[in-house]
Amino acid sequence: MKKKQILIADFHQETNSFCPVTSDIDLFSAGFFFEGKQLLNAISRQRSVLNGLATAINEAGGVVIPSVAMRASRSGGPVKHEVVNLFIEKVNRYLNENQIDGVFLSLHGATQSTEENDVCGYICETIRERIGQNKVIAVGCDLHANVTHRQLRSVDVVCGYQTYPHCDYFQTGHRAGSIGMRILSGEKIAVAYVTIPMIVPATGYNTNEGSFRELIQRANAAVQENTLIDYSIFQMQPWLDVNPAGSTVIAIAKDGTTAKHYAESFAKEQFDHRDKYWPDLRDVGEIIVLAEANKSEKPIVLVDAADSAGSGSYGDSVAVLSEILKRNSPVRAASVVCDPEAVRQAFRTGVGNKGSFCFGAKYSTGSQEPICTEAIVRSLHDGQFQREGITGRGTKHNMGKCAVISFGNIDVLLCSIASGSGDTQLYRHFGIEPLFYQLIVVKANTSFRAAYSSIAKDIFIADTPGPSSSKLLELPFRNIPAVFYPFDPLHEYVVEGAQVIGQ
Structure with a gap:
C-alpha cells in the first residue's frame, strides 16, 4: 500500500491592529524561515506545532514533505500582503513538485495583512482551491486564533493550544496531525x-x-x-x-x-x-512603593502587558521607568526597551564608558517622552538567546544587537528587535539576574508566569498605556x-x- 504523502508548512505571525509598524519580510527573515530538507533539520529538536505534525505523520506511516516555514520574530502590526503571497507561492511550488494526499499546517490564527483581515482563512481557502476536495487539510493553531467560518469550511480539522501559558505546542501539532491521518485512513x-x-x-x-x-x-x-x-x-x-x-x-x-x-x-x-x-490592574506608583519595601531575595514582577511585543506592541514604552524617575525612587529595578538607535549609541560609547542616551517612546502611545540621561554601558551583545522555561524550552530568539546600560539603581536592556518572550533568559542571558532586583518589568501577558511564578515575591499587572492594553x-x-x-x-x-x- 502506498504511503500517504503529506506536505507540511508554517505561517506564524500574531497581529496587533493598533501597532503602527507593519510587519515586513525582514521580521520573518529575523525569525524562523526555512525550506525543504533544511526545514526538517531545523524542527527536529523543537517542541513545535510543526514538529508535532511531522511526528504524527511518521507515526501513522506517512511521508513528510517539508515545504516552507515563515515565522515572524515577534508579533506586530498587519503583515504586508506580499509576504503572505510569498508564503502561498512557495507552498504552491512544493505542491507542483509532489503528489500529495494532504496538507498539514501550523498557523498562528490571529493574522491580519495590509489587504486581508482573515489571513489564515485566506491561506486555507487558497490551498483548498489548489488541491481540491479529496485531500485532507489539518491545522494546528494558537489558543488566541480568530478561527473563522471561511477557515473551517476549507479544512478538515483544526486543533488549538489547550494551555495558557502555552506549554503544548508539540502536542497541538500532534493532535492535529493524528486526526488528519485518521481521516486519511477513512475514519x-x-x-x-x-x-x-x-x-x-x-x-x-x-x-x-x-x-x-x-x-x-x-x-x-x-x-x-x-x-x-x-x-x-x-x-x-x-x-x-x-x-x-x-x-x-x-x-x-x-x-x-x-x-x-x-x-x-x-x-x-x-x-x-x-x-x-x-x-486586576494596579497603579504603577503603587507597585513601585511595594517594591521599595521589598526586602526579600525575590523580585516583585511588574507586568507591562500593554507594551508586550508578544501581543504586537513595539516594546519601547518607558512609562514605568519614567514613573520611577519622577518619584526619585531608590528602587533597584530592571526593564527592557526596544530602541535600535540607542543600541547603536551604546556600541559607539563602548563597554565601561558613560554616554548620553535618549531612549524609548518612539512609537509608544499616550503622552510618553523618551528618557534622556547619562548612563554607563555595562555590556554589548548580539541579541541571541534561548528560552529556559517550559514554554518553548530551547527555542532561539533574536533581539538584534543589544546593550545593557545603567543609571542610578536602574539597569535597562536596550534591544534592536523586541521579543515577546516572558522567559527569564531574556534578562539572564544578558547579565541581568532577576533575583538581584526589587522590581523587574516584564513585558508579556501570561507566558511569563511559567518562568516567573516560582521566583517572584509578587506579580502585579500594571495599568500602563500601549497598543496591547x-x-x-x-x-x-x-x-x-x-x-x-x-x-x-x-x-x-x-x-x-x-x-x-x-x-
Whole structure:
C-alpha cells in the first residue's frame, strides 16, 4: 500500500491592529524561515506545532514533505500582503513538485495583512482551491486564533493550544496531525463549532487557575472518557480589529450529535464567564512603593502587558521607568526597551564608558517622552538567546544587537528587535539576574508566569498605556462587529446552535 504523502508548512505571525509598524519580510527573515530538507533539520529538536505534525505523520506511516516555514520574530502590526503571497507561492511550488494526499499546517490564527483581515482563512481557502476536495487539510493553531467560518469550511480539522501559558505546542501539532491521518485512513469524524462574539484581555485568564481552568478541565475529562476525540477553546486575540471576528469553540467526536452538544455546552460556559476574564490592574506608583519595601531575595514582577511585543506592541514604552524617575525612587529595578538607535549609541560609547542616551517612546502611545540621561554601558551583545522555561524550552530568539546600560539603581536592556518572550533568559542571558532586583518589568501577558511564578515575591499587572492594553474599551476599534462583547454587554445574547462539518 502506498504511503500517504503529506506536505507540511508554517505561517506564524500574531497581529496587533493598533501597532503602527507593519510587519515586513525582514521580521520573518529575523525569525524562523526555512525550506525543504533544511526545514526538517531545523524542527527536529523543537517542541513545535510543526514538529508535532511531522511526528504524527511518521507515526501513522506517512511521508513528510517539508515545504516552507515563515515565522515572524515577534508579533506586530498587519503583515504586508506580499509576504503572505510569498508564503502561498512557495507552498504552491512544493505542491507542483509532489503528489500529495494532504496538507498539514501550523498557523498562528490571529493574522491580519495590509489587504486581508482573515489571513489564515485566506491561506486555507487558497490551498483548498489548489488541491481540491479529496485531500485532507489539518491545522494546528494558537489558543488566541480568530478561527473563522471561511477557515473551517476549507479544512478538515483544526486543533488549538489547550494551555495558557502555552506549554503544548508539540502536542497541538500532534493532535492535529493524528486526526488528519485518521481521516486519511477513512475514519469518519464530526467537527462542531460555535463562534462567540466576544474578546477579553489576554491578562485576565489562564489554564492554571480560575474559571478558564475549570472549563479546560471539563473539556479534558470528556476526551479522557473517550466521549470526545478532541476539543479546542479559542479566546480570540483581543487587539485584532477585524470582521469577521470571534472566539470559537470546537468539539470533535465520532458523531455529530455528540460534537454539537459539547461545542454548545463549552461555548455557553465560556460566554457565561466573560465578566470573570478581566485582570486586576494596579497603579504603577503603587507597585513601585511595594517594591521599595521589598526586602526579600525575590523580585516583585511588574507586568507591562500593554507594551508586550508578544501581543504586537513595539516594546519601547518607558512609562514605568519614567514613573520611577519622577518619584526619585531608590528602587533597584530592571526593564527592557526596544530602541535600535540607542543600541547603536551604546556600541559607539563602548563597554565601561558613560554616554548620553535618549531612549524609548518612539512609537509608544499616550503622552510618553523618551528618557534622556547619562548612563554607563555595562555590556554589548548580539541579541541571541534561548528560552529556559517550559514554554518553548530551547527555542532561539533574536533581539538584534543589544546593550545593557545603567543609571542610578536602574539597569535597562536596550534591544534592536523586541521579543515577546516572558522567559527569564531574556534578562539572564544578558547579565541581568532577576533575583538581584526589587522590581523587574516584564513585558508579556501570561507566558511569563511559567518562568516567573516560582521566583517572584509578587506579580502585579500594571495599568500602563500601549497598543496591547487590557482596557479594551479605550482602544480605537473600528472594524469589529457591532454586536460584540465587551463593547456591548450582550445581556440578552443566547449562544447559537453549533454548526457541524464532516460525516
